[in-house]
Amino acid sequence: MMLPMTRNASRPTDFTPRRFLSxxxxxxxxxxxxxLSLPALAADLEEIQERGYMEVATEDNYAPFNFIEGDxxxxxxxxxxxELRDYADFEIRQDILxxxxxxxxxxxxxxxxxxxxxxxxDERLRVFNYTPPYASAQHFAIKRADDDSIxxxxxxxxxxxxxxxxxxxxxxxxxxxAMLEDDGGKLxxxxxxESYPEAFxxxxxxxxxxxxxxxxxxxxxxxxxxxxxxxxxxxxxxxYVSWPIPKDSPELLEYMTDFLKHLKENGRLAELQKKWFGExxxxxxxKPLKSVEQFHELAGLxx
Numbered sequence: 001m002m003l004p005m006t007r008n009a010s011r012p013t014d015f016t017p018r019r020f021l022s023x024x025x026x027x028x029x030x031x032x033x034x035x036l037s038l039p040a041l042a043a044d045l046e047e048i049q050e051r052g053y054m055e056v057a058t059e060d061n062y063a064p065f066n067f068i069e070g071d072x073x074x075x076x077x078x079x080x081x082x083e084l085r086d087y088a089d090f091e092i093r094q095d096i097l098x099x100x101x102x103x104x105x106x107x108x109x110x111x112x113x114x115x116x117x118x119x120x121x122d123e124r125l126r127v128f129n130y131t132p133p134y135a136s137a138q139h140f141a142i143k144r145a146d147d148d149s150i151x152x153x154x155x156x157x158x159x160x161x162x163x164x165x166x167x168x169x170x171x172x173x174x175x176x177x178a179m180l181e182d183d184g185g186k187l188x189x190x191x192x193x194e195s196y197p198e199a200f201x202x203x204x205x206x207x208x209x210x211x212x213x214x215x216x217x218x219x220x221x222x223x224x225x226x227x228x229x230x231x232x233x234x235x236x237x238x239x240y241v242s243w244p245i246p247k248d249s250p251e252l253l254e255y256m257t258d259f260l261k262h263l264k265e266n267g268r269l270a271e272l273q274k275k276w277f278g279e280x281x282x283x284x285x286x287k288p289l290k291s292v293e294q295f296h297e298l299a300g301l302x303x
Contacts, residue, residue: 043249044248045251045252045254048112049089049090053092054091054092054093054113054252055095056093056114056115057094057095057110057111057115057116058077058081058094058095058114059098061099062099064076064216065276066078066116066117073096076134076135076272077115077117079272079276080115080134080263081115095111102114102116103118103127103244106244106246107127109246112245113244113245113249113252113256117135117241118241118244119137119239119240119241120137120289121168125289125291125292125295127246127247128245128246128247129246129249130243130244130245130290131242131243131256131257132257132260132284132288133284133289134269134284135215135216135241135273135281136214136215136239136240136281137168137216137241138214138215138234138238138239139172139176139212139214139215139235139236139239140212140213140235141231141233141235142203142211142218142222142230142231143210143232144204144206145229147209147230150209150232151232152233153176153179153233153234153235154183154185156185156188156232157180157183157185157186157188158185158186159188159209160188160189160210161187161189161190161209162202162210162212163192164192164193164194164196164199165193165194168239170192172236175235175236175237175301176212176235176236196217204228204229210232214239215277216241216277216278219231219277219278220277237299237300238298240284240289247290257287261286270282
């Protein structure tokens with residue numbers, strides 16, 4: 001099983017599937033497209049129905065959300081895409097892009113939405129609305145499997161932590177700092193990494209005491225290497241993974257909300273969550289996320 005990757009992590013490029021663009025080529029094409037004065041593809045639901053198709057942007061190297069196995073697309077969102085094709089009364093067209101250009105392409109109206117594993121953040125909410133979340137992005141400590149010194153948040157005081165530079169996880173580190181200070185502890189040394197595989201290697205070798213990552217990658221990592229890593233305590237309030245849709249497409253947002261409700265009611269959503277994430281998330285918000293204020297209230301960020 002491949003190691004999970006989080007946003008901004010360096011991702012392996014040791015495959016060039018025949019049916020998909022290589023990363024280098026895709027990056028070049030995205031940059032070229034964004035520099036040209038092309039007609040916008042993005043549209044709200046009425047126009048999508050009139051033209052007969054919707055354009056979605058996905059990626060191919062972020063397990064367990066989207067990845068390639070052989071020549072085949074795999075992952076939670078790959079199966080959700082097939083569910084959407086069965087549900088919709090119009091064609092769903094898909095382009096696979098590198099993560100570095102994906103959200104920019106959607107925000108520049110080259111695609112109608114992003115069908116990928118995107119964490120909700122303040123910055124992104126200023127550009128996109130999000131469908132109701134389909135996975136938790138709450139942050140957890142990852143420890144070595146044989147480390148009995150860490151069982152709750154208090155045990156993290158003054159220990160060395162690894163986290164990805166420039167990530168949503170790093171931006172929410174003050175929550176852990178406040179938790180520790182409330183009980184007389186303090187946040188230890190913070191080591192920033194360009195990619196999570198480097199952080200996991202240092203954790204396994206004892207150079208770090210713990211690493212912080214979000215719920216789904218933590219579950220995937222621990223399931224793949226249970227003799228090396230273990231899931232530790234939660235170190236943040238709630239977080240969410242969902243699909244970004246441009247703010248000028250409110251009817252499309254409602255349509256995709258109804259689609260997720262349909263899959264929740266027939267049990268398919270929980271089935272795919274358990275298959276790809278290791279657990280279902282029955283208590284996630286059922287309404288779209290449209291504002292920073294709404295997100296902060298749900299995540300307890302203003303407490």
